[in-house]
Amino acid sequence: MKENIVPILCKLEKIYPPAFFDVMVHLAVHLSDEALLRGLVQYGWMYPIERRLGTFKRFIRNKAGPEGCIAEAYTAYECMTQCSTYFSDIINRFTRSETDHLTHWLLYVSSWY
Amino acid sequence: MVLEDMSWDGMSLDGNQQAPLHEEGQAEDELDDGARGLQGLIQDFRNAASHGFGGNVYKELMEEAKRELYPGCTEESRLSFIIKLLHIKVYNRIPTTGFDAFLELLSSTLKNVPGLPKSYNEMKALLRKLGFGYESIHACKYDCALFWKDHEHDDHCPVCGFTRWKVNKEGKKKVPHKVLRYFPIIPRLQRIFMSKQRAQYARWHKEKRVPVENVMTHPADGEAWKDFDETFKSFAHDARSLRLAIATDGFHPFGQMINSYSIWPVIVVPYNFPPWMCMDQSNYMLALLIPGKKSPGKDFHVYMQPLIADMIQLWMGVKTYDAVEGKDFSLRAAILWGINDYPALGTMSGRTTKGYFACVHCDENPCSECLRNKIAFICHRRFLPSDHEWRRNGSFDGHLEKRERPSKFSADEVVARLDEICYVPGKNPDMPKSIKRRRNEDEPVWHMKVSLYDLPYWSHLKLQYNLDVMHIEKNICENILATLLNIPNKTKDTINARLDLEDRGIRKELHLLVDTDSSSSKPRACYVLKPEDKKKFLQFVSNIRFPDGYASNISRCVNMEGAGSMQGLKTHDCHILLQRILPAGIRGLVHKDVYEVLAELGRFFRQLCSKTLKIDALKK
Numbered sequence: 016m017k018e019n020i021v022p023i024l025c026k027l028e029k030i031y032p033p034a035f036f037d038v039m040v041h042l043a044v045h046l047s048d049e050a051l052l053r054g055l056v057q058y059g060w061m062y063p064i065e066r067r068l069g070t071f072k073r074f075i076r077n078k079a080g081p082e083g084c085i086a087e088a089y090t091a092y093e094c095m096t097q098c099s100t101y102f103s104d105i106i107n108r109f110t111r112s113e114t115d116h117l118t119h120w121l122l123y124v125s126s127w128y
Numbered sequence: 129m130v131l132e133d134m135s136w137d138g139m140s141l142d143g144n145q146q147a148p149l150h151e152e153g154q155a156e157d158e159l160d161d162g163a164r165g166l167q168g169l170i171q172d173f174r175n176a177a178s179h180g181f182g183g184n185v186y187k188e189l190m191e192e193a194k195r196e197l198y199p200g201c202t203e204e205s206r207l208s209f210i211i212k213l214l215h216i217k218v219y220n221r222i223p224t225t226g227f228d229a230f231l232e233l234l235s236s237t238l239k240n241v242p243g244l245p246k247s248y249n250e251m252k253a254l255l256r257k258l259g260f261g262y263e264s265i266h267a268c269k270y271d272c273a274l275f276w277k278d279h280e281h282d283d284h285c286p287v288c289g290f291t292r293w294k295v296n297k298e299g300k301k302k303v304p305h306k307v308l309r310y311f312p313i314i315p316r317l318q319r320i321f322m323s324k325q326r327a328q329y330a331r332w333h334k335e336k337r338v339p340v341e342n343v344m345t346h347p348a349d350g351e352a353w354k355d356f357d358e359t360f361k362s363f364a365h366d367a368r369s370l371r372l373a374i375a376t377d378g379f380h381p382f383g384q385m386i387n388s389y390s391i392w393p394v395i396v397v398p399y400n401f402p403p404w405m406c407m408d409q410s411n412y413m414l415a416l417l418i419p420g421k422k423s424p425g426k427d428f429h430v431y432m433q434p435l436i437a438d439m440i441q442l443w444m445g446v447k448t449y450d451a452v453e454g455k456d457f458s459l460r461a462a463i464l465w466g467i468n469d470y471p472a473l474g475t476m477s478g479r480t481t482k483g484y485f486a487c488v489h490c491d492e493n494p495c496s497e498c499l500r501n502k503i504a505f506i507c508h509r510r511f512l513p514s515d516h517e518w519r520r521n522g523s524f525d526g527h528l529e530k531r532e533r534p535s536k537f538s539a540d541e542v543v544a545r546l547d548e549i550c551y552v553p554g555k556n557p558d559m560p561k562s563i564k565r566r567r568n569e570d571e572p573v574w575h576m577k578v579s580l581y582d583l584p585y586w587s588h589l590k591l592q593y594n595l596d597v598m599h600i601e602k603n604i605c606e607n608i609l610a611t612l613l614n615i616p617n618k619t620k621d622t623i624n625a626r627l628d629l630e631d632r633g634i635r636k637e638l639h640l641l642v643d644t645d646s647s648s649s650k651p652r653a654c655y656v657l658k659p660e661d662k663k664k665f666l667q668f669v670s671n672i673r674f675p676d677g678y679a680s681n682i683s684r685c686v687n688m689e690g691a692g693s694m695q696g697l698k699t700h701d702c703h704i705l706l707q708r709i710l711p712a713g714i715r716g717l718v719h720k721d722v723y724e725v726l727a728e729l730g731r732f733f734r735q736l737c738s739k740t741l742k743i744d745a746l747k748k
Binding site: 016022023024025026029033035040042043047054056060061063066067070075076077088092096098 | 508
């Protein structure tokens, strides 16, 4: 892969005009090097982080103080997540049904194969 | 340990005082927290408190837990009932007013249940005891400094002298301009080791993980992790040492289109856990909440100070109680890398991500070139081996390619360069211009030495920041699609792009055709679909059916009206499109060369994003 991506980009250069190659296209060259250092891509991409930001966004109820809303809601959420690990008889993120877990797992870790 | 004083618990009140849970020998098997209930929760608090952690919360909890919900209730104690009730409120995001109304109805109707809480506020006290809360740290309006440590009681910013308060009137409560919320990281990491189950999982990466030769399934298989272990042996020796990632990004809190306000949360992710726990949302700890209204920009690291101070302490070691061994140990933690999108990477690293030096891996002789109205990153033949035949082939840009691949600075070089940079925090417009305008003209690549360099290990890291594959895939896919479908304002095949080709004297067949009335037209290029083929392609995309949970409904983005286009693609749609749909969809519609290279590109990303990476395949 490390040596595959260079010919791919060279071939693209032969087809597309130079204006096509902004920095994002160029960065593809370095991805395999980074994967060797880091391990799986799934541990270093923004998908789960963006999902988390979405959760924070939903915490906001009072638009005059968005930060305060997030801080209060987050501390409550964090505390209840912690407590809920001790109760298997309530529905929480650890005791959800098998299919939920599967989707969840697919979303963050799997590669869509 | 026999906890006689805990026999109040609902479960053991059935007359059997020697409930099996209370025996010491069983404790090893009782690893599943889910089965332990309230008793397990309080037991963990109590054990930690006996080693001086977490205060005396457990005593209050124990008092509380002795109270019955109603006389003779055996199913639930009042405490566990309240915890479950709170859990429902928090997880379903029930508003406080609605929840209070519900409680009021319950307590007015069920008169024989005296233990029912009256309002949310009453229960909130419990939440305060069980959780950690957060610290509010005031900040200067212009992001110059935090009112923290030595400056905690100042009324004016120590850097620019601007007042700390928005409202500062006699007899009224003082209101600060900006408040940074810091969620102390040390107690949060310490709590991992309070429960046996979690503490066991924190050792997973070293004790339970089965490394397979040549296959990567966890960051611990990566070279960066191994290299870190090699360099810092004393840190790696203890499986409990936590390895963290630090992630940040800005977001607009008031809806998609309203970008007048930007909040920057900083999230910390421990990597010690097995994959299914590691990437779970509950494993993501919010560490900082940097307030708006404007994004902090270059002064981002002013706000990082509290976190960095704690991280330095965590690197030295913090005394922590370990539930598995039942004794104290010195907890250490290190930040392995940062996760950011590309603009945020610039903020986080203090390195430019714009202009000629935009690529973070190409410090010297970057492959950027100036075009008519933009900067392009071309000449990837420089990355080929020096004797490769394509380097001598003129059909790329009409030239031979003799240049080496761009080089990266070594860690020492970077630190040496960073030390020479002067940086003044803050954006106060009234600051003397001599201070404000002091630019680093001879240093085009770096803006500042960021606070992460205060961590003793930071400059030794092999991979400091991750390139975000998600956004790279999205941008590449959008570039290709917009050009393929010739979407106005988005396509890269513009008049200027054709003029660039003329300037370089390459690909004569694509040069603009000048008509008799001095207007010009673009000849059709092989990478743009013909109008009838475009319809076929869009038809194909809108007819695809995916397996459940595989992708969103991409056909919603297809607009068949008029010339036809695709709009509103989400990042994950691009992920699927680039890897799977695009190569299949354009086959037969474009020239074979175009199809083949796009298929290869899709295959590259598919391999890169697989859940088990083969090391030899990566190096190939």
